[in-house]
Amino acid sequence: MAEKTKLWYLQNFNMLEGMSPKMMMELAQNTSMQNNSKKEIIYFPEDASNTIYFLKAGKIKIYRLSEDGKTTTLQLLGPGEIFGESAILGQETHDNIAEVVEDAVVCAMDKRDFQDLMEKSPKLTLSVNKFIGWRLRKIQAHVEDLVFKNASQRITSFLHRYVETFGKKMVDGWMVRPFLTHQEIADLTATARQTVNQVLNELAEQDVIKFSRRFLQLKGDLDQLES
Amino acid sequence: MAEKTKLWYLQNFNMLEGMSPKMMMELAQNTSMQNNSKKEIIYFPEDASNTIYFLKAGKIKIYRLSEDGKTTTLQLLGPGEIFGESAILGQETHDNIAEVVEDAVVCAMDKRDFQDLMEKSPKLTLSVNKFIGWRLRKIQAHVEDLVFKNASQRITSFLHRYVETFGKKMVDGWMVRPFLTHQEIADLTATARQTVNQVLNELAEQDVIKFSRRFLQLKGDLDQLES
DNA sequence: ACTTACATGTCTGCAATATGACAGTCCGAC
């Protein structure tokens, strides 16, 4: 792929904001692009952690399996997000599974190349630190949710974040499409599929949301999905 | 306090391993020491996050309160650990409470001084990244525990980590002192005080541990506290 | 149109664990 195109792809990453054009060019040179379709696995636990990934389009989920086959999803990532960051955090291998949820365009970069760049640019280092801090904060909030909130609160506040992150604001509320399956929501909120179904239907009952397999519509303001 | 003493205090931090003597000296110059006694709060949520702390002696817990007064402890830190790292991760304020569990000696350093040092020493930056990665891994494991394990497994595997981290190896097992209160364990494992009591007594019944308010003794090998 | 695979809707019982209450115990302060 032409450097120019790659350069363009690298634009909307917060983490790379404020980098000099020269730096960006160097970044683009070391980047390789890939298209991954739904259900593809980008890495498994124990896979060597040599690469950092930039998600340009689509959605990726980062999750774990228990010994007895249960699943829990740690993060659902959209365009502009970075994953596989354990590579630059001194880990030999991955701990999680990264799987494509919606067909994705991913830029991959060798960790050494990225670390070289970091050495050259303190600005980049700072941005990386900021990004990691943000990641840390998110996962701490996840723990807090698990401990303090009950199943239906967890589901509701997940929907809040989901709509906020991936939805489009409409005159009379918000619209997200496509929507997730109930099982996917269950894995994201540490609940059972049946519970998700129930909560979703209750919310529809109260006319807060409307949904199908294809979309989720929030009628009115985001703060209706609180606690 | 004399620079020499500070220097000595800064020795056993993994994060600072491999730093040049000159660098260490500079670090020591910018550090201020403090003694904090049990139950003292080092910072609250919303407090400005300007300082990074090195824990030289004692124990600190990092925890959160819910709106309705429940508590969950995210980490229990011992000598050699670092906290308040959100300062160098681009956060304006703290999210958690840091409280002294056992009388502590703490080195505090302004985040700007630390960041200056990081700019000068890529080695330090690398170590910091490694440390953050380790923190991230720990909290992900915490999430996994909360989702996959039941109450008694969470308590048992907490005891495992606790003994491993803070205990002394004896001929016939391990010894930790002092021990925590049942409520403290409950907060660390997202369980109820009564459940902790029950599990602890069951383990004593099976002759795996012996405990009182003052100590916890593990009879035999660590892997008795598994799953 | 028919088949197949996967997703949703709904019910019921059950197991885990929180909660509340209260007695007993320890320990340091006075």
Add this chain to the structure above:
DNA sequence: GTCGGACTGTCATATTGCAGACATGTAAGT
């Protein structure tokens, strides 16, 4: 030594939400 406060031990009871079962619905492929 005794007093008060915090911690521990043990109930009985309440609740939450998971798990299994099964019917219904939906979409893609042939």
